[in-house]
Amino acid sequence: MRSQFRRRTAAVVTAVAVLAGCAGNAPAAAPAPAGPPAAANDTVRYAAPGSPSNAVTDPHGLLPGESDMVRMALTYDVLTVPGADGSTRPRLATEWRPDKTLTRWRITVRDDATFSDGRPVRAADALFSLRRMGEKAAENFGRMAMFDLGASKVIDDTAFELVTRKPYAEVGRALEGATFVVPEGSDDFGEPVPGSGPFRPTARGGAQAVVYERNDDWWGPAPPSRFIEVRAVPDPQSRAQALLSGQVDLAGGVPATLAKQQEGNSAVRLLRRPGATLYPLVMRMDTEPFDDHRVREAVRLALDRRQLLDTVFLGYGEIGNDLITPKDASSPRDLPQRTRDLGRARKLMADAGLAGGVDLTLHTTTAYPGMDSAATLISQQLAGIGIRAEVSLEPADTYFSEIYGRKPFYLSYLGGIPFLDVVRVALTPGSPTNETAWKDPAWFAGLDEALAEADDARRSSLLADLQTELRDQGGYAVWALSDRLDLARAGLSGVPEGIGFASAFIDQVSLDG
Amino acid sequence: MFQLPRPAGVPVRAALLLAAASVVIFLCTAALPGDAADVLGGGRATAEELARLRAEQGLDRPLPVRYLDWLSGVLTGEPGVSLITGRPVAELVAERAAVTLALAVAALALGLPLTTALAWAAVRGPRWARPAVNTLIVTGAALPQAVVAAALVAWLSTAWGAFPPVSMLPAGEPPWHRPDLLVLPVLTLALPTAAYGAALLRGAIADVVAQPYVRDAELRGLSPVTVLFRYVLPMVAAPATRLFAVLLGGLVAGTAVVEILFGLAGLGELLVTAISTRDVPVVQNVALLAAAVVVAGLLVADAAAPEAVRS
Numbered sequence: 034m035r036s037q038f039r040r041r042t043a044a045v046v047t048a049v050a051v052l053a054g055c056a057g058n059a060p061a062a063a064p065a066p067a068g069p070p071a072a073a074n075d076t077v078r079y080a081a082p083g084s085p086s087n088a089v090t091d092p093h094g095l096l097p098g099e100s101d102m103v104r105m106a107l108t109y110d111v112l113t114v115p116g117a118d119g120s121t122r123p124r125l126a127t128e129w130r131p132d133k134t135l136t137r138w139r140i141t142v143r144d145d146a147t148f149s150d151g152r153p154v155r156a157a158d159a160l161f162s163l164r165r166m167g168e169k170a171a172e173n174f175g176r177m178a179m180f181d182l183g184a185s186k187v188i189d190d191t192a193f194e195l196v197t198r199k200p201y202a203e204v205g206r207a208l209e210g211a212t213f214v215v216p217e218g219s220d221d222f223g224e225p226v227p228g229s230g231p232f233r234p235t236a237r238g239g240a241q242a243v244v245y246e247r248n249d250d251w252w253g254p255a256p257p258s259r260f261i262e263v264r265a266v267p268d269p270q271s272r273a274q275a276l277l278s279g280q281v282d283l284a285g286g287v288p289a290t291l292a293k294q295q296e297g298n299s300a301v302r303l304l305r306r307p308g309a310t311l312y313p314l315v316m317r318m319d320t321e322p323f324d325d326h327r328v329r330e331a332v333r334l335a336l337d338r339r340q341l342l343d344t345v346f347l348g349y350g351e352i353g354n355d356l357i358t359p360k361d362a363s364s365p366r367d368l369p370q371r372t373r374d375l376g377r378a379r380k381l382m383a384d385a386g387l388a389g390g391v392d393l394t395l396h397t398t399t400a401y402p403g404m405d406s407a408a409t410l411i412s413q414q415l416a417g418i419g420i421r422a423e424v425s426l427e428p429a430d431t432y433f434s435e436i437y438g439r440k441p442f443y444l445s446y447l448g449g450i451p452f453l454d455v456v457r458v459a460l461t462p463g464s465p466t467n468e469t470a471w472k473d474p475a476w477f478a479g480l481d482e483a484l485a486e487a488d489d490a491r492r493s494s495l496l497a498d499l500q501t502e503l504r505d506q507g508g509y510a511v512w513a514l515s516d517r518l519d520l521a522r523a524g525l526s527g528v529p530e531g532i533g534f535a536s537a538f539i540d541q542v543s544l545d546g
Numbered sequence: 547m548f549q550l551p552r553p554a555g556v557p558v559r560a561a562l563l564l565a566a567a568s569v570v571i572f573l574c575t576a577a578l579p580g581d582a583a584d585v586l587g588g589g590r591a592t593a594e595e596l597a598r599l600r601a602e603q604g605l606d607r608p609l610p611v612r613y614l615d616w617l618s619g620v621l622t623g624e625p626g627v628s629l630i631t632g633r634p635v636a637e638l639v640a641e642r643a644a645v646t647l648a649l650a651v652a653a654l655a656l657g658l659p660l661t662t663a664l665a666w667a668a669v670r671g672p673r674w675a676r677p678a679v680n681t682l683i684v685t686g687a688a689l690p691q692a693v694v695a696a697a698l699v700a701w702l703s704t705a706w707g708a709f710p711p712v713s714m715l716p717a718g719e720p721p722w723h724r725p726d727l728l729v730l731p732v733l734t735l736a737l738p739t740a741a742y743g744a745a746l747l748r749g750a751i752a753d754v755v756a757q758p759y760v761r762d763a764e765l766r767g768l769s770p771v772t773v774l775f776r777y778v779l780p781m782v783a784a785p786a787t788r789l790f791a792v793l794l795g796g797l798v799a800g801t802a803v804v805e806i807l808f809g810l811a812g813l814g815e816l817l818v819t820a821i822s823t824r825d826v827p828v829v830q831n832v833a834l835l836a837a838a839v840v841v842a843g844l845l846v847a848d849a850a851a852p853e854a855v856r857s
Contacts, residue, residue: 080714085811086638086819086828089631095586097630097823171595172586223633240641240811242717262717264809267819271712271809278703280714430822434584465592 075259076244077525077542078281079103080272083265085240091222092213093165094172099285100265102537107232107245107261108225109213110146112159113205114538115451117530119362121205124253125154125214125229135200135485140208144191145252148216148227156193160185161217163195174458179207200485202492203453210534231256231540257527257543269402273520276301282522282544285536288402289347292518302521307351308360309449309517309532312404314411314510317441319470322391323508327381333371333510334378335418336411342513344410345403349518353511355504360514360532361452363496368504378418390419396436396443400429403515404444411444411512438466449517449532452500456480460503469508476502556848560841567837568620568830572613575826581605582629582824603629605826616830626827628820635831638816646812648721648728649804650797653735658790660736661743666774668748669755683748686741691803695734702730713808721810731808735797743793747786754781784847791843799836 083098092105112126128141146154163185167177184196195204219226225234231253232245242264247256264281266272273291276284292303316323316332323329338352353359354370382388397408405426412422427436436443445468447455462472476499483495503509517536521528527541583591583599591599600606604615619625626635668679703711713727721728754760755778763773779786802814813832820828 078714080809084815084819086816086825087630087823091632095588095630171583171591171599172588174588174591237718239718240638240645241715244717264714264717265811266712266714266809267815268806268809271807274711275714275809278710278712280710280712430824431580431584433588434580 080281082286106537108228112208304519306517316508320441327385331378331381346515350515358452365497395422398432656736657740660740664744665747787847795840
């Protein structure tokens, strides 16, 4: 104890001495920037977007940051995962098979998965976890809303029956990503509960970062790295600097300006994930002037999408075609690109009785990078058709409770989520979050019909038609999609390619690739 | 304020000050727009779901009940549980205290002599240098930490390569295992603090050096350093100690910007994030802790200051 105290005292004294030396203009005496510690090749260090103060331990509630999603995806198995191509891949669930009505699904889970406390993972654990998600609906955007979990039941150790409220052909997709399986009966989530995932949390953790060690009993492909260190770093610039100074091996979500500077740097690799983020322009269809279809179309025709992409995202992305989920596997691929046509837009405004223009307030915030400059530029572009949009910059921390779903004209945010998830959270009539007030009964009948269609190709085409109709008739203008930009140390491999939940499954990262 | 007999008055005064601080902190958190239920719902929960969340978290209870509940929790050593993460606040604070204390103490250790030197130079430095020192003090005190950090990173990290531009402390190790990672954060805290402290201290020093016995000492040919240590510093000890107590409190509560810019998980980052997520139990307890540091510092200052010069 005493010697430890003395060592610590010595360290503090050294620190003060270094500081004093530095204040005396002697930076040459300082140590070199931190490199990886010795024998670090079996540890991959990841600086992920998120806040260390929000590090939740409950996998079924709100996962506030990407770092939280990553930690859960290392610790727990999920039933299915999204593939890079948008298809659903098996994970803990090996098979999901409906009855003829598409309302009763037999979900088969692996028989070779075990929790870290040695218990086998059973179907009962999976159903328990889904029910817990159902109970915490308010905190997970109602992810289990399509299921009647009370009527669902365990069949045996490796199978359970999942009952849907209506015929629902996309059950595999509904189980993607967030369905973290915990032992049945878990009720105290103040600390992580046992998981069956590819890694296990070690005692080497705390507020700064958490170190995960490979679970050698995992049923899946053996992770190449023995340790993964996950660190939540809120500031995008700091994440990038951490990578450039060799303190981490992977920096998630770095600023486009910095990515541009590093384009010629061979020591780092820029990873781009197309279509990860969009800031759709919301026009509420039950509020003047957006209750007139011609005004919504005029706005969509007035936007200079290329200029927005180049200014807001520095060109890292692609121009939008007003499709709200263009990377969804069912998104229509053959639609012509909507381009700026001020002549037609002005005529539509005149037809709508707004030849003299209209005064509006366009709300935006700084919650995500570029949202403020996007609104300013959109306001300038809309001046070309007589819309005098005054930009109102709102505080980031109340934007999604005060502006989102309440104001008629604002910039929203979507982070790479699938079409049916957008339908659930933002296109449900009567819901407070139906931000565009989309309520066409025929469209919803068409949605039910599509989800009751067992044939994959036919269903996909029905879903594509629905998205086309939403694009042309709805209250969204999707002007551009930004890439998600990560910086990796050269040689790092195994970073997942997909967007949304797909990006959280980093168990195959390796420094030797 | 009001006078109580010493020394029994000291703990009473401290308790009253902290009680007053707790009321102000509580009212401030209550006045924030929105609450943790809004945050957990991500703006996408229905009114009924939000009502249920509020009931679960006790946010639907009247303000006096919530205040007394918190106060009794603090007094019984169970200050509450984070509304966002479900973890005990005491645990969250314990995980982060080392980083913030290391930053604050090192910044004060550096800032203390620097404050004194700057204040002395402004009052008694070479006549030609005094305007420059005064300008330096005013500018330095007014500089936002983000600007200081950017300048230090540009100079000591980007240009010199002396220190890393961010500080990814090793997982599960105390911060002083990597002093090199603390240098830039500590300098970012210490430099504006020293300038601010000097701005407040130079007046006191000017008063003292105007005293006849200081002039007398100078006329007797004593060196400026001797004059400073023997005749000036003892006389400004009381106000200076109080000033340093306040500076330490400010450092403990004011590390948020530095922690976020350098990627450190400390109490400042915890406080700022908790405010933005309306995690009221965390905000209340971290703010009260900062207030306690200031009060404790003031008490120490009062106790340490010689009776003769106590104002």
